[in-house]
Amino acid sequence: TSTVSLTEALRTVPGVVAGNLFGGDDVRLSIRGSGARGGFGVRGVGMLLDGVPITEPDGQTRLDQLDLGAARSIEIVRGPGSAMYGGAASGGVVNVITKSGREMQGVSLRLTGGGFGFDSVNLRKMDLQAGGARGAFDALVQASYTDLAGMRVQNANTMQRANARLNWVRQVDGRPAPATHATRIGLDFSYSDLDMQIPGSLNDAGWRNEPWAADPLNVTGAYARREQRYRAGLRASQGLGDRFGSLDAFVFGTARTIDHPIFRVVDQNTHRVQGGLRHAIGFRAGSGDQAITTRLNTGLDVDRWYGDSRQWTNVAGAQGRSTPCVNDPVRNIRSLPCTNQYIVLPSVGLFSSADITRGRATLTAGARYDRVSYDIDDRIRPSQSVQQSFDQVSPRVALRYDLRPGTSVYTSVARGFEVPTNSELTASPDTLRGINTDLQPSSLVNYEIGARTLLANRVLFDAALYRTNVSGEFLSRTVVIPGVQFPRTVFENVGRSRRTGLEASATTFLGPRADLVTSYTLSDFVLTRFTGTEVGPDGRPVARDYAGNLLPGVPRHRGALELRLR
Numbered sequence: 001t002s003t004v005s006l007t008e009a010l011r012t013v014p015g016v017v018a019g020n021l022f023g024g025d026d027v028r029l030s031i032r033g034s035g036a037r038g039g040f041g042v043r044g045v046g047m048l049l050d051g052v053p054i055t056e057p058d059g060q061t062r063l064d065q066l067d068l069g070a071a072r073s074i075e076i077v078r079g080p081g082s083a084m085y086g087g088a089a090s091g092g093v094v095n096v097i098t099k100s101g102r103e104m105q106g107v108s109l110r111l112t113g114g115g116f117g118f119d120s121v122n123l124r125k126m127d128l129q130a131g132g133a134r135g136a137f138d139a140l141v142q143a144s145y146t147d148l149a150g151m152r153v154q155n156a157n158t159m160q161r162a163n164a165r166l167n168w169v170r171q172v173d174g175r176p177a178p179a180t181h182a183t184r185i186g187l188d189f190s191y192s193d194l195d196m197q198i199p200g201s202l203n204d205a206g207w208r209n210e211p212w213a214a215d216p217l218n219v220t221g222a223y224a225r226r227e228q229r230y231r232a233g234l235r236a237s238q239g240l241g242d243r244f245g246s247l248d249a250f251v252f253g254t255a256r257t258i259d260h261p262i263f264r265v266v267d268q269n270t271h272r273v274q275g276g277l278r279h280a281i282g283f284r285a286g287s288g289d290q291a292i293t294t295r296l297n298t299g300l301d302v303d304r305w306y307g308d309s310r311q312w313t314n315v316a317g318a319q320g321r322s323t324p325c326v327n328d329p330v331r332n333i334r335s336l337p338c339t340n341q342y343i344v345l346p347s348v349g350l351f352s353s354a355d356i357t358r359g360r361a362t363l364t365a366g367a368r369y370d371r372v373s374y375d376i377d378d379r380i381r382p383s384q385s386v387q388q389s390f391d392q393v394s395p396r397v398a399l400r401y402d403l404r405p406g407t408s409v410y411t412s413v414a415r416g417f418e419v420p421t422n423s424e425l426t427a428s429p430d431t432l433r434g435i436n437t438d439l440q441p442s443s444l445v446n447y448e449i450g451a452r453t454l455l456a457n458r459v460l461f462d463a464a465l466y467r468t469n470v471s472g473e474f475l476s477r478t479v480v481i482p483g484v485q486f487p488r489t490v491f492e493n494v495g496r497s498r499r500t501g502l503e504a505s506a507t508t509f510l511g512p513r514a515d516l517v518t519s520y521t522l523s524d525f526v527l528t529r530f531t532g533t534e535v536g537p538d539g540r541p542v543a544r545d546y547a548g549n550l551l552p553g554v555p556r557h558r559g560a561l562e563l564r565l566r
Contacts, residue, residue, distance in 0.1 A: 006018055006029070017029070032078060032468065046092070047093075050096070050097055062229075070163050079468075099129075100140060105132050108127075124147045129142045138166075139164070144159075156196075161192045183238050191229070194225065196226075228257050250274075255271050261317040267309070268309045296353070305345040346373050364400075365398075399412070406454035410449070412448045418443075418444075451463055496528045497527050497529075517564065520558070522557060526551065527551060
């Protein structure tokens with residue numbers, strides 16, 4: 001498997017569009033159109049690392065902490081994963097599962113290089129892994145260094161990562177305890193250091209004439225993002241016996257610093273504390289073909305993201321004059337530079353889901369409640385400090401029927417919602433407001449049918465047809481604000497939109513050493529009710545009806561073909 005970028009790992013998955021905006025570690029990920037609005041980062045898609053959310057409470061994910069060199073497999077859930085993964089993951093969920101020391105014993109060194117021609121090397125990556133197991137313990141240490149230079153000016157990236165994992169499994173007579181009484185404890189630590197230049201966007205004429213050029217403003221301002229992140233946590237699992245099921249828990253803490261020269265030099269120092277509790281239990285009633293098996297999953301997620309933000313004028317990428325703060329003796333704000341904003345984003349999620357199986361049919365029913373709060377303390381304009389909360393219950397019902405071994409059909413109905421990220425909420429088109437109070441969460445209902453089958457023990461085929469009705473879809477637009485030096489990107493809600501899609505994939509086992517993977521996606525995403533504004537010839541805003549237009553940022557047709565040799 002490739003370890004350079006998540007885009008390469010997901011390129012054959014139908015319904016998933018993954019691309020790099022400015023480099024290998026600036027992935028833009030969209031599942032079934034959700035998150036297509038984002039110019040950077042991942043939105044509307046829940047990202048998990050070994051089942052632990054790395055998506056922040058407001059729905060935004062940065063993938064710098066994710067190194068595929070340590071990954072064993074990737075699980076993908078398309079559509080609202082509301083019952084188990086979070087109602088805010090409206091597009092779907094990506095769960096990256098990492099290796100353990102038992103799976104990777106010994107030392108491994110991998111070197112990767114590439115370029116646009118024989119005269120230069122634009123990609124260098126070194127990946128080192130060392131793992132081992134002894135008795136009840138196993139450990140894995142992984143580190144990587146990536147140096148990537150894009151074709152364009154102002155487009156160099158370096159990334160350093162390190163991961164360590166220590167696991168303990170309770171032993172009975174020298175062997176792991178039975179699953180019903182198993183005890184597992186894991187300690188995780190990760191570090192990442194990203195230094196990425198940002199070349200910016202080009203208009204159509206500029207791209208056709210000089211596709212390797214960068215936005216002149218980005219060059220003079222040395223636009224970049226330099227970010228360091230530390231993450232550590234504890235995972236635990238305990239079997240409670242045949243009658244009481246199993247209990248899983250996790251606690252993680254993250255610290256992050258960002259130096260971000262853009263139209264201003266933004267300096268952020270943030271922290272995150274999160275925890276989760278999961279309980280699973282199974283029941284069986286009756287016998288033979290009339291037996292009914294039930295598995296119940298219940299859980300709780302709590303999350304708190306907090307930190308401060310400071311801003312300076314951008315002087316060729318360096319800090320210039322500090323943004324002034326209000327002299328407020330009550331809040332003890334007197335010195336410069338000061339914290340421009342202090343932000344707290346707490347969230348809580350409760351869920352329960354049941355799988356009921358009788359014969360060949362399985363009914364899944366569940367619901368999740370999510371609440372996300374924004375507590376923004378504006379130190380420049382204290383009167384514009386904001387406290388706001390969004391919440392929703394997201395139910396899901398699905399029915400699967402096994403026609404024969406290896407072949408099944410299913411249908412499902414699910415609800416999801418997506419909250420605006422902190423950066424989108426604070427990008428206000430009004431200079432007198434520190435927050436875009438007009439921006440509200442989007443909500444959707446997804447209807448889906450699908451089938452999976454294994455043909456002649458050689459072709460694994462999967463197809464899905466869905467229809468999603470969305471209220472309040474997010475779209476971005478650039479506005480020019482009088483008195484503000486640079487244009488500003490702000491976000492607004494679309495009245496209604498409709499997403500209709502067809503997804504199909506086939507994996508053909510050609511032989512013991514070759515597989516052929518094909519996939520096709522049809523995405524018919526239409527704005528059904530949306531009135532926006534344009535700037536007319538006289539410079540004044542003009543209302544326009546965009547109903548019937550396609551949702552931007554998502555290809556209508558997408559196909560993939562991959563031959564894998566072992």
